[in-house]
Amino acid sequence: MSVADQIKSINQELEGTSAKLIAVSKTKPNELIIEAYEIGHRAFGENKVQELVDKADVLPKDIEWHMIGHLQRNKVKYIAPFVHLIHGVDTIKLLKEINKEGKKNDRVISCLLQVHIAEESTKFGFSEDEIEDFLESHLLDEFEHVKIIGLMGMATNTSDQAQVRREFAGLKAFFETLKSKYTHAHLNLNEISMGMSGDYKLAQEEGSTMVRIGSTIFGARNYSNN
Numbered sequence: 278m279s280v281a282d283q284i285k286s287i288n289q290e291l292e293g294t295s296a297k298l299i300a301v302s303k304t305k306p307n308e309l310i311i312e313a314y315e316i317g318h319r320a321f322g323e324n325k326v327q328e329l330v331d332k333a334d335v336l337p338k339d340i341e342w343h344m345i346g347h348l349q350r351n352k353v354k355y356i357a358p359f360v361h362l363i364h365g366v367d368t369i370k371l372l373k374e375i376n377k378e379g380k381k382n383d384r385v386i387s388c389l390l391q392v393h394i395a396e397e398s399t400k401f402g403f404s405e406d407e408i409e410d411f412l413e414s415h416l417l418d419e420f421e422h423v424k425i426i427g428l429m430g431m432a433t434n435t436s437d438q439a440q441v442r443r444e445f446a447g448l449k450a451f452f453e454t455l456k457s458k459y460t461h462a463h464l465n466l467n468e469i470s471m472g473m474s475g476d477y478k479l480a481q482e483e484g485s486t487m488v489r490i491g492s493t494i495f496g497a498r499n500y501s502n503n
């Protein structure tokens with residue numbers, strides 16, 4: 278299937294659910310992004326700052342760019358002027374840097390806090406306790422140029438569907454807990470970014486609002502560690 282047909286077919290599957298599609302275009306050429314753009318798709322995800330900036334530079338300005346990968350503090354400045362949403366905020370120091378760059382650019386930058394939900398120790402993210410400690414600490418008061426609009430999580434890479442479902446359900450439950458416990462001017466919890474090509478159906482069933490899908494749309498990438 279072509280990129281356009283894959284996007285149409287996924288959008289059909291997601292219709293009537295809470296989930297919206299983020300097309301993950303990392304490593305893929307601009308022509309394929311344009312193909313998606315031409316059928317009206319606007320939300321694209323990238324995981325490397327340099328690639329994101331290079332693409333944003335030459336592609337249409339009404340594309341919503343989602344930074345979905347691990348973000349280093351010294352690179353925040355390159356995406357701060359235009360990024361639509363940063364999915365993988367995994368330290369307070371990073372949030373502080375995003376706030377600083379948001380201020381310089383006179384913007385409020387939307388962020389998701391990444392929660393470590395997988396069994397693998399390699400995946401980034403806060404623990405649930407760390408997030409609650411942070412929200413109780415009033416540190417958020419300082420972050421006037423950041424808005425935390427939800428949570429992001431990556432499930433364990435396993436064929437055990439029950440485990441993946443449990444991890445997504447756990448993230449959703451934690452999201453609901455936070456929503457009921459905390460209110461703050463810099464907090465507006467509406468989004469749960471969970472689900473990729475291999476597990477987005479489970480994620481959508483468990484309440485995802487953003488599925489990040491790459492290889493199903495654009496084909497396999499030719500490296501193995503991303």
Ligand SMILES: *Cc1c(COP(=O)(O)O)cnc(C)c1O
Nearest residue numbers: 301324345473474489490491492
């Ligand atoms: C690459 C990537 C995706 C998309 O992965 P696919 O399996 O190709 O759909 C989703 N989320 C993150 C954080 C990624 O880095």
